[in-house]
Amino acid sequence: MVTVQLLIQLSSISRTPSWQRRDNGLTIRMILCFAILGLIIAVFLSVLAYLGLGIIPITIIAFLIVLAQWYFSDKIVLWMSGAKIVTRDQFPKLHDMVERIVARNNLPKPKIAVINTNMPNAFATGKSKKSSVVAVTTGLMDSLDDPEELESVIAHELTHIRNRDALVLTLVSVLPTIAWYLVQFGFYGGLHGGMGYGRDRNSGGIMIIVIVVAVLVWAISFLIIRAISRYREFSADRGAAQMTGKPVKLANALMKISGNMRRVPTKDLRQVEGLNAFFIIPAISGSTISNLFSTHPPTEKRVQKLMEMEASMS
C-alpha cells in the first residue's frame, strides 16, 4: 500500500478510449504485488494488535517496516518488474547514452536495467543518487527510433533520481496511514483515556464518527499525494528538457509512448470533409475525476507544458 507510490513510472495511462489504450501489464503487475505486500503487512500488524501489543510498539514496528520498504525498494521494484541489470557488453549503446547525459549534468551513473517486454515504459528507483537504477523496456527502445527521444525519456528518469522523488513519495505516502491511526487513537484516547472500550450507549455512534473522520482524512491525504506525484512528473519533464535542451523530443516521445501519436490523423481532409467530421464537436476529453486520482498528469498537459518551454527557448 505504502510502496505503490515508490514506483515512479513514465506516463502509462492516458485518456484514450479503451480500444486505443495500451496494455498496462507491467503497471498492473507492480501494483498487484505492492497491494499484496501491503495486505501482508496490514495482517501482520493486526495480528500483533490482536495479541495485545500496545500502540507504541505497533507504531515502531510499522515505522521499521516502512523504513525497510524504502531501504529495499530498489530490489523489490526490480524483482517485481522482472528488470535485469545489464552490463555494458550487453547493451553498449544504452550505456553510452546514459553516460553521455550523466556526464553532461554532473550526476553519478546509475545502474541500468532492461525489462523484456513490448510495452514501452521506463522507471527509476533507488534510495540515493549513487545506488539508483534506471530501467527501460525493450519496447521503449524499439518504439523510440530517434535516439534523442530515448535520451529524453532517460533524462526524465534521471531527474526523478536527482529530485529524490522515491524518497519524497515514500515519506509522503506514509502520511495517510499515520493520519488514519492518529485519528483513530486520538478519538479513543480522548474519549476513553486510552483504556478499553466503554459500554455506554453512545459508543456505537462515536465509532461511526471515528471511522468516517478517519476515512475522510485518509482520502484527502491520498488525493494530496496524487497531486504531489503529478507535480513531480511535471518537474521531471522540465528537468529532462533542461538536461537535453530539447523539450520537443520528450514531447514527441511522450506522444509515441502514450499512443497519442496515432491520434494525429493521416487521412486526407478532403476525404473526411464529406463525412462532415467537423460538425461533430469532439467530446470533452477525459474527466476531472480520473485526473484527481492519477499519479501522472495527462499526456496532452505534459506535451503542452513542454511545448511552452520549447517556445520560450527559441
Next chain:
Amino acid sequence: MRFFGKFLKKNYNPKTDSDVLFSLSSAYLTLESKIGLKNSGRCALSLKSISGMYFNEMKDDIKRFLDISKTDFELTYRTVTDSYGYLWVILEGKRIEDLLAGISAVGDTVDEKGFSNQLLAAIFEFTTDRNKKQYLIYNYRRNSFYPFVPVDGSQKTRNTEEEMKMMATIGDEVPLEKDMTLWYPLWDLPL
C-alpha cells in the same frame, strides 16, 4: 496573468475568416525569426467545386478580380481542380501582405456568392533552410490553423515533431486547433 490573458483573448478572438487570416502576418515573421521558416511565396485556397451556372459565375468573378488586382497586389494566380474534385486557387507573390489580402479577397468573393459552405481550407506554404516544405492549414469550419509537415519521399507520413514546433512558435499569435485529432493532412498539394 495567464488566466486573464485567456479571458481577454476569448473576447478579442476575431470572428470573420479574413480577420483570422490577417493575424498570420505577424506569425510569418515569428516563424522566420524563431525557427527559420521562410515564406515560400505561395498560398492557396481550396473549395469543393459543384456543377452549375452560379458556381462557374463565381469562378469567373474570382478570376476577373485577380486579373484586375494584378496591379495593386503583386500576385500571379492559377486554378487547378484535383482528383477529389476540389477547386484550388493558387496565389504566388513575394509579399506576405499581398498573399493574405489575395486569399481573403477570394474567400470573401466565395462567401458573397453564397458558397461559403464549399470552402475547405486555406494553405500557406513555408520553406526550411534545407528547402523542405511545411504548411499551415486554415480550416474554414473550425476558424483555426494547424500545422502540416509531410515527410519527404515517403507516402503519407508526417513529421509531428516539426508540426509541434510550429505550433509552439506561433501559439500566442493565431488561433490554433487545439485538438490534434482534427489536424487532417492534405496530401499531394497542387501548390
